[in-house]
Amino acid sequence: MSGIFPIVQPEAAAEPRRLPLCKEAAWDFEKGTPVFSGGKPLVVSGAEAVKVWIWKTLMTARFHFSVYSWDYGSEVESLIGKSFTPAVKRSEAARYVREALQINPYIRAVRQADVTFQGDDLTISCEVETIYGEVQVYV
Incomplete structure (x- = not known):
């Protein structure tokens, strides 16, 4: 029997997007260099990897390096001389x-x-909530 209203199928809840475990090369923030052990870079994961990504992103000028996408890096440098x-x-x-x-x-x-x-120094500190928990960042 058909009614005056079409049958409406509720949309299934979208499966939460699963991200792979975030991994980065371990980083010595004071020296600004990756950490090596036995000639190979150490790898960190989770919140520490996101922290490394944050530091590297904030230290990279956006739009200056063709090896990075235009989404990567920070424009803070553009404030110099303003x-x-x-x-x-x-x-x-x-x-x-x-x-x-x-x-x-x-x-x-x-x-x-x-x-x-x-x-001439710029200091950035912030709290960042990641999917792994909160991290403190000082650049």
Whole structure:
């Protein structure tokens, strides 16, 4: 028997996207170099791998290297030489940090992106919520 309303099939809930375990080369953040053991790079996974990715992303200028996609890197360097007030520079730098990190599917949120300019140095610290838990980042 047919009714006046078509039969509507409810959509099945989409299967949550499963990401493979995030892996990166272990990184010495003070030296800015990968960590080797026996001539081979050490590999870290999970939250530590995401932390390495974050550090490398923030240290890479966006749009400057053809080996990376245009989604990779940070635009913070573009603030050099701009005549913005210090408050505007901090605000823009924090926005650039969030934009650079939020493209990563392993990152859920970027909180408390704090940017400090002291002379020629730029310091970035933030809390990043990953699928593996929260990590603290200092660049």
